[in-house]
Amino acid sequence: MVVFGVASAHAYAADAPNGLAIAKSNACMGCHAVDRKLVGPSFQQIAGKYQGDAQAPAKLALKVRDGGSGVWGAIPMPSHPQMSDADIRTVVAWVLAGAPSK
Numbered sequence: 001m002v003v004f005g006v007a008s009a010h011a012y013a014a015d016a017p018n019g020l021a022i023a024k025s026n027a028c029m030g031c032h033a034v035d036r037k038l039v040g041p042s043f044q045q046i047a048g049k050y051q052g053d054a055q056a057p058a059k060l061a062l063k064v065r066d067g068g069s070g071v072w073g074a075i076p077m078p079s080h081p082q083m084s085d086a087d088i089r090t091v092v093a094w095v096l097a098g099a100p101s102k
């Protein structure tokens with residue numbers, strides 16, 4: 001168990017720069033900033049809202065893929081059908097970790 005914890009902590013840390021790279025290469029940063037609201041909520045606001053929500057990674061992965069509105073306001077989040085599931089999982093984990101820059 002302890003071994004698993006250590007292993008996943010490492011994988012998580014290694015994903016942080018990846019999450020940022022994926023967000024940049026998929027134009028997420030055109031509507032989201034890490035620490036202030038743009039068109040969409042800041043990634044830190046999102047991390048705060050879903051803190052401790054075990055359903056959040058799955059729920060938000062679907063939202064990134066399919067888009068939607070109504071959680072933060074009337075402006076819709078666009079769908080991203082071209083993104084791979086792995087990229088979506090990585091970027092969502094990064095957002096939920098508070099969008100660390102390293």
Ligand code: HEC
Nearest residue numbers: 026027028031039040060068069070071072073075076077
């Ligand atoms: C055209 C602007 C736009 C782009 C591009 C965009 N978003 Fe969003 N995003 C939004 C808006 C607006 C919302 C708020 C939607 C709502 O209120 O339900 C949002 C919400 C979110 C949420 C929270 C969803 C929820 O239900 O709480 C996440 C996570 C998110 N975006 C991630 C991303 C990621 C990752 C990308 C890039 C792959 C991205 N966004 C690209 C506008 C955008």
